Amino acid sequence: MKLENKIAVITGGAMGNGLGITKVFLKEGAKVAILDYSETIDSTVTNLNSNNILAYKVDIRNKEKIEKAIKDIFQKWGHIDILVNNAGVCKLKPFSEMDDELRDYHFDINIKGTWNVTKAVLPYMQKGSIINLSSVTGSLVADSGEVAYATTKAALIGFTKGLAAELAPKNIRVNAIMPGYIMTPMVEGMAKESNQENPQSVVDGIAKAIPMKRLGTIEELGNLAAFLASDESSYITATGIIIDGGSTLPETMTMGL
DSSP states (O other), X not given: OTTTTOEEXXXXXXXXXXXXXXXXXXXXXXXXXXXXXXXXXXXXXXXHOOTTEEEEEOOTTXXXXXXXXXXXXXXXXXOOOEEEEOOOOOOOOOGGGOOHHHHHHHIIIIIXXXXXXXXXXXXXXXXXXXXXXXXXXXXXXXXXXXXXXXXXXXXXXXXXXXXXXXXXXXXXXXXXXXXXXXXXXXXXXXXXXXXXXXXXXXXXXXXXXXXXXXXXXXXXXXXXXXXXHSGGGTTOOSOEEEESTTTTXXXXXXXXX
């Protein structure tokens, strides 16, 4: 129960990595407020069947609705200790074919949305932990078609470090999680974009290239988030932690014994 008596706000908490984080946080004793605009938000809350969860169907691009939701969370629960900026999108498209609308879709959610929620939450945080979901994509690796996504995820590393420097005197730690391939609806969607006829072959190919020979689970990512949110990581800030099964480890695919 490392998060007992903690209040957490998780964006994109209804599915994928956000759902994994939500599940682990609840198990570790936290009260969790989900901010998500997915149609699955109601069924997620029903399936979790917990008295320690609030859900707000909001788009993190909408500053007014975000501010209203955060204020309501504070009024109901009295404090906010943890913010997980998990919500994000990825649509594959070659740079030469990417229009401004699709570019801004990534920027507005992945960067500006994270900015909006953080701005709204900080006035209610006396101390605690902010966790930004970045990626190995952008800061370490990238595939073709990921220019917009890679740009936004790399930007979140800069956001993490800059914010950590400002908030350290206030006892608020800011870190980033940098996932490789975790089995999520986003990965499933990217696999379908890559090969509509056989998306499973894409997932199998990803797993084959990972030293651990599998994709991660949302609960494994949730466990890392719980560590960064807890007092167990009290001397860690401004850090990006990779969780990728070793996928960024191989120097080549052919060299070696």
